[in-house]
Amino acid sequence: MENLGVHNCTPKFIERKVTSMSEYMLEMRGISKSFPGVKALDDVTIKVRPGTVHALMGENGAGKSTLMKCLFGIYKMDAGEVIFQGEKVEIVNADDALHKGIAMVHQELQPIPERSIAENIFCGRYPTKSFGPLKVIDHKRMYEEAASLLKEVRMEYDPKAKLGTLSISQMQSVEIAKAVSMDAKVVIMDEPTSSLTDNEVEALFIIIDDLKKKGVSIIYISHKMDEILRISDDVSIMRDGQYVGTWEAKELTTDMIIAKMVGRELTNIYPPRDDIEPGEVLLEVKGLTSILPDSFKDIDLTLRRGEILGLGGLVGAQRTELMEAIFGIRHCSKGEIYYKGEKLQIKRPKDAISHNIGLITEDRRGTGIFGVLSIADNVSISSLDKYVDLGIVLNDKKIEELVRNNVSKLSIKTPSSKTLIQSLSGGNQQKVIISRWLANDPDILIMDEPTRGIDVGAKYEIYQIMIELAKQGKAIVMISSEMAELIGMSDRIVVMCNGRVTGEVSGEEATQEKIMQFATKFN
Amino acid sequence: MKTKSFNGKALITENILIIIVLAMVIVVSILKPNFLTMNNFSNISVNTAIRFIIALGISGCLITRGNDLSAGRTVGLAGCIAGTLLQKPDYGDRFFPNLPELPIILVLLIVIVVCSIFGLINGCVISFWQVPPFIATLGMQTIVYGICLVYTKSLPLGGYRRDYTAIASGKFLGIPYLFFIAFFIGLFMWFLYNKTRHGKYMYAIGGNESAAEVSGINVAKTKIRIYMLASSLFAIAGFLLGAKAGGATTGLGLSYELEAIAECTIGGVSTNGGVGKVSGILIGVLVFELLKSSMQFLRIDTSWQYIVQGAVIIIAVALDLRKYLAKK
Numbered sequence A: 001m002e003n004l005g006v007h008n009c010t011p012k013f014i015e016r017k018v019t020s021m022s023e024y025m026l027e028m029r030g031i032s033k034s035f036p037g038v039k040a041l042d043d044v045t046i047k048v049r050p051g052t053v054h055a056l057m058g059e060n061g062a063g064k065s066t067l068m069k070c071l072f073g074i075y076k077m078d079a080g081e082v083i084f085q086g087e088k089v090e091i092v093n094a095d096d097a098l099h100k101g102i103a104m105v106h107q108e109l110q111p112i113p114e115r116s117i118a119e120n121i122f123c124g125r126y127p128t129k130s131f132g133p134l135k136v137i138d139h140k141r142m143y144e145e146a147a148s149l150l151k152e153v154r155m156e157y158d159p160k161a162k163l164g165t166l167s168i169s170q171m172q173s174v175e176i177a178k179a180v181s182m183d184a185k186v187v188i189m190d191e192p193t194s195s196l197t198d199n200e201v202e203a204l205f206i207i208i209d210d211l212k213k214k215g216v217s218i219i220y221i222s223h224k225m226d227e228i229l230r231i232s233d234d235v236s237i238m239r240d241g242q243y244v245g246t247w248e249a250k251e252l253t254t255d256m257i258i259a260k261m262v263g264r265e266l267t268n269i270y271p272p273r274d275d276i277e278p279g280e281v282l283l284e285v286k287g288l289t290s291i292l293p294d295s296f297k298d299i300d301l302t303l304r305r306g307e308i309l310g311l312g313g314l315v316g317a318q319r320t321e322l323m324e325a326i327f328g329i330r331h332c333s334k335g336e337i338y339y340k341g342e343k344l345q346i347k348r349p350k351d352a353i354s355h356n357i358g359l360i361t362e363d364r365r366g367t368g369i370f371g372v373l374s375i376a377d378n379v380s381i382s383s384l385d386k387y388v389d390l391g392i393v394l395n396d397k398k399i400e401e402l403v404r405n406n407v408s409k410l411s412i413k414t415p416s417s418k419t420l421i422q423s424l425s426g427g428n429q430q431k432v433i434i435s436r437w438l439a440n441d442p443d444i445l446i447m448d449e450p451t452r453g454i455d456v457g458a459k460y461e462i463y464q465i466m467i468e469l470a471k472q473g474k475a476i477v478m479i480s481s482e483m484a485e486l487i488g489m490s491d492r493i494v495v496m497c498n499g500r501v502t503g504e505v506s507g508e509e510a511t512q513e514k515i516m517q518f519a520t521k522f523n
Numbered sequence B: 001m002k003t004k005s006f007n008g009k010a011l012i013t014e015n016i017l018i019i020i021v022l023a024m025v026i027v028v029s030i031l032k033p034n035f036l037t038m039n040n041f042s043n044i045s046v047n048t049a050i051r052f053i054i055a056l057g058i059s060g061c062l063i064t065r066g067n068d069l070s071a072g073r074t075v076g077l078a079g080c081i082a083g084t085l086l087q088k089p090d091y092g093d094r095f096f097p098n099l100p101e102l103p104i105i106l107v108l109l110i111v112i113v114v115c116s117i118f119g120l121i122n123g124c125v126i127s128f129w130q131v132p133p134f135i136a137t138l139g140m141q142t143i144v145y146g147i148c149l150v151y152t153k154s155l156p157l158g159g160y161r162r163d164y165t166a167i168a169s170g171k172f173l174g175i176p177y178l179f180f181i182a183f184f185i186g187l188f189m190w191f192l193y194n195k196t197r198h199g200k201y202m203y204a205i206g207g208n209e210s211a212a213e214v215s216g217i218n219v220a221k222t223k224i225r226i227y228m229l230a231s232s233l234f235a236i237a238g239f240l241l242g243a244k245a246g247g248a249t250t251g252l253g254l255s256y257e258l259e260a261i262a263e264c265t266i267g268g269v270s271t272n273g274g275v276g277k278v279s280g281i282l283i284g285v286l287v288f289e290l291l292k293s294s295m296q297f298l299r300i301d302t303s304w305q306y307i308v309q310g311a312v313i314i315i316a317v318a319l320d321l322r323k324y325l326a327k328k
Helices: A064-071 A094-100 A117-122 A139-152 A168-181 A198-213 A225-231 A254-262 A319-326 A349-354 A364-368 A375-387 A396-409 A426-438 A456-471 A483-489 A512-519 B002-014 B016-031 B038-063 B071-085 B104-128 B133-152 B162-169 B177-195 B197-207 B209-214 B219-245 B256-266 B278-297 B302-327
Strands: A026-035 A038-048 A053-057 A079-084 A087-089 A102-105 A128-131 A134-137 A186-190 A217-221 A234-239 A242-248 A281-290 A299-304 A308-313 A332-339 A357-360 A444-448 A475-479 A492-497 A500-506
Touching (some): A026 A064, A038 A053, A038 A064, A038 A079, A038 A234, A053 A064, A053 A225, A094 A102, A102 A168, A117 A139, A117 A168, A139 A168, A168 A198, A198 A217, A198 A225, A234 A254, A242 A254, A281 A319, A299 A500, A308 A319, A308 A456, A308 A483, A308 A512, A349 A357, A357 A426, A364 A426, A364 B209, A375 A396, A375 A426, A375 B197, A396 A426, A426 A456, A456 A475, A456 A483, A483 A512, A492 A512, A500 A512, B002 B016, B002 B302, B016 B278, B016 B302, B038 B177, B038 B256, B038 B278, B071 B104, B071 B219, B071 B256, B104 B133, B104 B162, B104 B219, B162 B177, B162 B219, B177 B219, B177 B278, B197 B209, B197 B219, B209 B219, B256 B278, B256 B302, B278 B302
Parallel strands (some): A053 A217, A053 A234, A186 A217, A308 A475, A308 A492, A357 A444, A444 A475
Antiparallel strands (some): A026 A038, A026 A079, A128 A134, A234 A242, A281 A332, A492 A500
């Protein structure tokens, strides 16, 4: 809990002693959780009062989701305890939590769109009646109860309608109705407004107010400052897996929250680099808009030779989607992409690759490595066209040479080039994938979270590789959710929020606060 | 030390089917001395040759996490088409009474081209319509069977030309021609899988299809090639099978795909994709043929043989998946 830096007011729950059993609805005390190489949660404590909205805030990777997953038994915490309604509880899974009275409303919360609203609410605990010796589902009662529950969340909807016919906000209301039907005392809402229109947000707030009046506590996870300040009673802030503090919302301002969220010291762990004057424009994107309504819109970007462009933003800002669209994995409804002034038609990754664009994806396991193949195959797979003799036979010697060069140049630690990539560490896997693209010699390399899940040593090596590439005149786009990395590595930082570019700062002028302001500029 | 002993144990569990079959072979050869005769081995090698070609065809589909359930029926159709075109001119029941004597190689080409069309359709349906390979090729299985019934009018075929049947019965230095044919096809497939882009792309798609797409591999094109090649190999197998049997009916090749899948899996082709070697497939086919032959020698009722074969298929796949789960 040291080096917290910016503390204008004292966290109020720290001194306040628990006087009665019922002062808090839910307490999570001293929660710690480690993953290999990372301490995701370090002695985190939050205390939620009954009948309040408790906002939980923090940057990407601050540990909010991990904390909630620990609460729901999805992760097993290493240390700490959960006190619910004055009693110590042990929660094994989300279903158990729901039965105890803790519910989560989440957009991707496994609804069954092809079944009716009522069935979704009562899934797994249908009201039954006796039919001779059999127990059958009492549909009449189910629909009646569903109708009255829907009324409670101010939703006059036919409970027999298929869930899939509802909008996202309506589905959320159904989830809330389900929580109410389970008599939930704590409802967690994770980014509930991220894809709602203004009217829908207002409707949600009315429901939240109703719930509060019933004494239900709401843990509200959001990045939208104005919402937080408007509806929450208490605000807890987390940073880098640590608990920063809890304040009453009325004491806070947007700037104060940002300062507390980002208030860490930046240590210099980035390799030095010479100032290089950026060269010609390599890539230009004009008005690029996704075919999906909730994704990126009207994006303009330019990228010059020799520069590292950082792309900042919160999770859900659609940065990955934008880059994948440039690379041909996703589709656009309008907009143009120019490479050295030539307009490109990119329909699939192959088209992008043939115009010297490379993409290192965020999801290394899902779209990066070929786990069951060797390092040699993983390195050479997208440049095999260069190593063909007689139009058909692969030249194993040349491929072996390519692999050997890369293994030594990027110092990939592996017993042999025949080793399966899945047996390497994350950092070495990432270097193998970088080698794959270097073998293609792209002009533009897009790196999506290039150092995620990688130890410090390998991170530094990857930074060195990036700087070396920039020096060679390549252009790099780096998506990163690590503020320090963005500021430390980028010549220029473009920040996105909610599918739009909301700001740009140069590497020298960039501060965490500035980036966070752009990243939370929702309107 | 500790890891060594663990690996030894894993090696036994992973290859338990091969070990059991080999033990069975030893038992059978002690009980029935006839088992270890040149004649029987020649017989096994001929059966193995044809099954090996089918298994090689299906291996590409399995390595890319697909399947081809139309294999057996395609073999049957190929056998029937070849049969109708290669009957003796003086055979009374000739399918095409006035057909001139066609060169054998031309008939083989016709059979390959016709069957590869079905492979092309399989590949396109799987790649462009995204129909799961299991369903796409199951549908194709019925279609091919139907076409075979229509084409042959359900008539049994016989009276094949001697030069056609000689392909199966002929020997060079005491070794059946079929053995050489299978050997060269095996060699070709080994080359294709290990020394060409097609092979590398196939393994990559099986290993991680999304990553393959991101790496610039034309997944659709590669898959279509794989399914066409598979059908072509089924065509060759059907052509050879007809020669071996000296006749064909529409029932030819029934459920061969299941055996081929079992053989591939026993031989280390993972249904999880990305893994499989030609040498392994050969071992898988041999093991399966030895199992069948041993059962015949032990005079196990054919009805029971089906039950055993079915169980072996399920166990083979279960063991393969277990391997994968353990790794995770």
